[in-house]
Amino acid sequence: MNAPTSPHLLQPTGQGIGQRVQRKEDQRLLLGRGQYVGDIRMPDMLDVAFVRAPLAHARIHGIAKPAGCEAMVYTMADLAGVQPILAASALPGFKRSVQWPLAQDKVRHVGELVAACVAPTRARAEDIAAGVEVDYAELPVLADMHAAMAASTRLHEDWADNVFAETHVDRKLAQSDVPGHTVRRQLRTSRQCMAPLEGRAVLCWWDHRLDQLVMYSAAQLPHINRTGLAECLGLDQGRVRVISPDVGGGFGYKGILLPEEICCAWLARHLRRPVRWLEDRREQLSANANCREHAYDIAVTVEADGRLVGIECDAVVDSGAYSSYPFTACLEAAQVGSILPGPYQMDWFRCRTRSAATNKPPILPYRGVARTGVCFALELMLDAAARELGLEPHEVRRKSLVPASAMPFTNITNKLFDSGDYLQAMDQAIAALGWDAWRARQREAHAAPGGRRIGLGLAVFCEQGAHGTSVYHGWGIPMVPGYEQCAARFTPDGVLELRLGAHSHGQGMETSMAQVAHSVLGIAIAQVRLVHGDTAQSPYSTGTWGSRCAVMSGGAVGTAARALAERMRAMAAVLLEVPAETLRLQGGSFHTADGANALTLADIARTWYRAPQKIPPGIDPGGLEIVVGYKTQPDTGTFSYACHACAVEVDTATGQVRLLDYAICEDGGVLLNPLIVEGQLIGGLAQGIGTALYEEMPFDAEGQPLASTLADYLLPGAGEMPPLKVLHMETPSPHSLFGQKGIGEGGAIAPPAAIVNAVNDALFALGAELTACPASPERVLAALAAAQEARA
Known part of the structure; x- marks a missing residue:
């Protein structure tokens, strides 16, 4: 069990843990200097518009591409080598659904993707999409969950019923001898759409030099997206880089792998041109994921x-x-x-x-x-x-x-x-x-x-x-969190860089993580920089969900800052010629016991990088860069x-x-x-x-x-x-x-x-x-x- 750090061990200033510090990131966000996927432009970029199913349940008997635009329209038959999305649970009796990025043979909800159309502009791509003709044969629709469970129609033909899984809990701790009063109701919560200010957005391009797919995505879980994307495209994960820039709200809506992401990624690799899709509000409301029914x-x-x-x-x-x-x-x-x-x-x-x-x-x-x-x-x-x-x-x-x-x-x-x-x-x-x-x-x-x-x-x-x-393994989903890691390093001029796998999309992590580092090291929060949202630069993480960042990322930052402090203490002891245990870290400096001498963390960083001749043998060669993992116990x-x-x-x-x-x-x-x-x-x-x-x-x-x-x-x-x-x-x-x-x-x-x-x-x-x-x-x-x- 981790006992919480005693407050007297933290730096007693107005910038640390517990202080009402204004958010650092608001300076750029409120002045319109944020960078979202929609702000990114690339030469020779193509936009994508999708043909979406107008029916909730139907067979596809044929897809006719508009004359003269055949090369600009892609169906599932064209996406060579692409595998379906499989999100299987380890729960007993779970039935697996097969979701192709573009519908193959059958559509199962209004708005399901049927074809992808590319053009130099979104307007032109939408015009092409309007010309695609799909021959549908309607099937009985299962629109009510109770009726669906009793219906003979099957959403997925290889299933015995229309239930993904069933669970049972039966616990009894005591037997009450007092007659109870029983109240019964049938209650419902309605289906909702999430409404972040920014919808989902994807921009993919192929980096020829590194032979690597690069995907900018408004996503909460960039490392998890990379894993799913690599599996569907048949690429090793080293050939996939996912970058989440500024993200305009998530709330879970931006926490899943999208068919649109897979399609844009395949198109970018196939066409060797940047490909972008920006979700509009009608798509978000009528076609994409819902919640809470x-x-x-x-x-x-x-x-x-x-x-x-x-x-x-x-x-x-x-x-x-x-x-x-x-x-x-x-x-x-x-x-x-x-x-x-x-x-x-x-x-x-x-x-x-x-x-x-x-x-x-x-x-x-x-x-x-x-x-x-x-x-x-x-x-x-x-x-x-x-x-x-x-x-x-x-x-x-x-x-x-x-x-x-x-x-x-x-x-x-x-x-x-x-x-x-x-x-x-x-x-x-x-x-x-x-x-x-x-x-x-x-x-x-x-x-x-x-x-x-x-x-x-x-x-x-x-x-x-x-x-x-243990919790997520017990729930049987294919994403199980382990240690949350922080890669922390000082730059030669004394700036502290924190690299995290979790992503901030409104939680103020650039500020709160700097406050954690300040509480341990005493460094001004203006001198702390958070680097996150890029699988090429940040440690692996299952991302931002489940109210975990303050605990897990904050714990990782605090642990990394402590480890850096001990390395720098050893260096300061050599440079100040005093025993390490006599040094006191306060205000971003190591002070001698008598208060006569001090050495700032920036001084130590400058010495390590720019004057290594002053560093004697025996000092940890790992220097001022460290990766640590943290999880609660x-x-x-x-x-x-x-x-x-x-x-x-x-x-x-x-x-x-x-x-x-x-x-x-x-x-x-x-x-x-x-x-x-x-x-x-x-x-x-x-x-x-x-x-x-x-x-x-x-x-x-x-x-x-x-x-x-x-x-x-x-x-x-x-x-x-x-x-x-x-x-x-x-x-x-x-x-x-x-x-x-x-x-x-x-x-x-x-x-x-x-x-x-x-x-x-x-x-x-x-x-x-x-x-x-x-x-x-x-x-x-x-x-x-x-x-x-x-x-x-």
Whole structure:
């Protein structure tokens, strides 16, 4: 077990760990000096437009290329040597899907790639694509996940059914002698599209000198993309270089290998010209990966005082047509069975999950991954139980939240909670919201004439971040994280270069990693440079996902900085002619015990590189460049957590929901930079509000997406953000180097549960209840109509 570093061992300045330092990268990003894939131009470059399937399920009987443009149109038959995307899981019974980069014989969702058209401009390529004629024979469409599991039609002909995999969990810790009260609901979360400011983007070219494919891609996992790309193209990985420049938001959407990437790479090698594809918003909304379509048939059993006795759940996740590389089609459903119990104690837990295959785009993990769905399911059930028992929502949770005295705590699914005080977080959030005062306002509002009602809601969750080798190996996906490495070196003029395999696409890593290095070495953060996003320059990494960068990359940087400090201490001792153990490192300099002499780290670097004659034998010949690896021990991850509490107003005439007030109390362990953490929380909250109230990608019975523009797919804006109070608790994790915990996804996990709970609280006296999100005006009015009909 790694004990967190004691604060007194870190450099006590205004730039290190725990300081609210403005982000270094914002200087260039806010002035328009960032470099995204779309900013990169190359001589003789071709643009690609894809022919995409207009049908959700059909045989392809023929493809006719437009006359005179045959050499500019490519089908799967033309892509010699290209292998399909295979994202297989080691879960028992998993069925493998075969996804060709361009459809071969059959299409399985609207928007699937059928042909690639190249031209000097995107407009010309789109004109050529419009002239391609495809002869389709329609097949029955599987647009509903429950119907798909029972259908005789097969999405993949060699499968026995339309289920990627099924999992079962059955745990019993105790037998309660007190009769319990069981509450059952059928709950759903709607299918969503992710909406980063920058869509996916690819630019490929062939480096003749190195005989190497170079791919610029707006990707979160450049090393993983390289692995998948090399496998599909039949190249060794040394002949593939993936560069992720500035990336305009990821959220999981940029975490999978794309068929478009494979096509552009093959075309660049075949044509010996740079080839580019920039995703437009219609492609992103109507054709590419979705997320978060879950269905829960769930029951909770509670005692009369609200204590949670047990959970029984049958969960189905709509995984779409294919298994996405590298996370597979089953990551969401497989996690449901392990994380549904959340931060609560209980006597027993039973859960069955299924990953259904349908004629929709494949799913991928979106910010919060399965946690948003399971938090929605469990927290709605706890509120439903509280209403039936006549208790406040926080009274029910208080009976079963894991207490601080029990930490570290192994829960019913063997999750090891490292540290924390969940009850205190809930109490602080409730107090910050002013729960009792809002209850008084609620009573006044409901006594007044009119259709405006006030409701209060809360949600508590824990987030496992910095997942390690054992966790992902257990989930059976083809991407298993190991040691996160940092290559650190001083340049001859004293600049510290940090090379990381993880990638920053909004997390502020250029600043927070510099703060970690500063805390160890005392070097000014302006003198620390982060190099990342390039497989040719950075150590191998599984990339940025799962709230892991602060813990894993921060741990690697801290460990590398310590190792460099010890090497430089030995050099300073020789140059100052004093014993190494007497030197004190502070402010970027080694000081002698009497304070009479000092040597800066820049002086030592200059000596090593420019005056090596001063370095005697016996000094480590590795010099001022070092590669170290880091992972937490144990590697089961760190557990951040939070409570979200909110007040809403529901207009029963229009169904509109308005957020009146919002409070968050979170515990991310030792915060590397509270300012960046708050930015992550606020951004996550905005996305969570979208999930709760606005965002939905509906499909009709023929598998056609019905929200292919931002006029139809609603996103929250600044005007939808409520007044917000953010409180921090900092319970250090005993598993990480500085006590930090991953917190990048937490802001997006709880809002759907907290907000819909508040809506249900507002409507309770009217007999109405929502069991799905988003809580759109249509759903609110439908719930009110159903309640009125039931009363009639």
